[in-house]
Amino acid sequence: MTIVDGFYTWNKTDPRENLTTHFSTAEFTCNCKNLSCKEQKIEVKLVAKLQKLRDQLKKPLQVHSGYRCAAHNKAIGGAKNSNHVKGQAVDIQSLVKILDLPKFLEEYDLYTEDPTQTLTWQHLQTVVPKSKKRIFSP
Numbered sequence: 001m002t003i004v005d006g007f008y009t010w011n012k013t014d015p016r017e018n019l020t021t022h023f024s025t026a027e028f029t030c031n032c033k034n035l036s037c038k039e040q041k042i043e044v045k046l047v048a049k050l051q052k053l054r055d056q057l058k059k060p061l062q063v064h065s066g067y068r069c070a071a072h073n074k075a076i077g078g079a080k081n082s083n084h085v086k087g088q089a090v091d092i093q094s095l096v097k098i099l100d101l102p103k104f105l106e107e108y109d110l111y112t113e114d115p116t117q118t119l120t121w122q123h124l125q126t127v128v129p130k131s132k133k134r135i136f137s138p
């Protein structure tokens, strides 16, 4: 794993490596089986925010999806300009019932898709959406 321009980067076949106390490359590696899916990346500050949240909650945080290669993103019906492909978004367990979502987004400087559209997960991204709203419609 190396850090390039604010992103952790690694190869899909590399052994797992810790990024922070509780998060490793394995949790952010693309879930596809495409042989062409090699280089992986996830934003350093995004992982730092997840670690901060993990410390705040004092409970494991389940990561459903981190980096996605373009082919995998398309295959699962992801948005065309998905921030997962840029390594700037993660889907984790839903946070709605465990914290004050608007307050959390403001404090952590993060943006999420309308949680009524994503009941079983929480999309979090560092990128400001077009609407500039903390909770936006995908």
Ligand SMILES: [Zn+2]
Pocket: 030, 031, 032, 033, 034, 037, 068, 069, 070, 072
């Ligand atoms: Zn992939």
